[in-house]
Amino acid sequence: MTLYEFNILSPKEQEIATVNGEFLETRKEAGQTVALYSISNFFVELWYDCTQNKITRLNSFKSISRLDPYVSQIHLKIDLY
Known part of the structure; x- marks a missing residue:
């Protein structure tokens, strides 16, 4: 699926x-949980409001600069030997 194909889907799809x-x-912002997903060659942020128990928005994008809010949460284990 391409980003264009994703963007023309209905919100439920x-x-x-x-x-x-x-x-x-995942990360927290503005009182919501934001889950990051990868689909083919693009990313989607799913914004979830726990108090309302519903998804409030989806943001789709390709730009890796939009991944900056997640960088501090990524933990890599590197085995040097």
């Missing part, structure tokens, strides 16, 4: 495609 993508990380 976008939700389904997102949760079927590869989950990468």
Whole structure:
């Protein structure tokens, strides 16, 4: 699926495609949980409001600069030997 194909889906179809993508990380912002997913060659942020128990928005993008909020949460284990 391309980013264009994703963007023309209905909101419900976008939700389904997102949760079927590869989950990468979560973060908190503005009182919501933001889950990052990878789908093919683009990313989707799924914004979830725990108090309302609902998804409030989806942001799709390709730019790796939009991944900056997640960098501090990525922990790599490097085995040098």
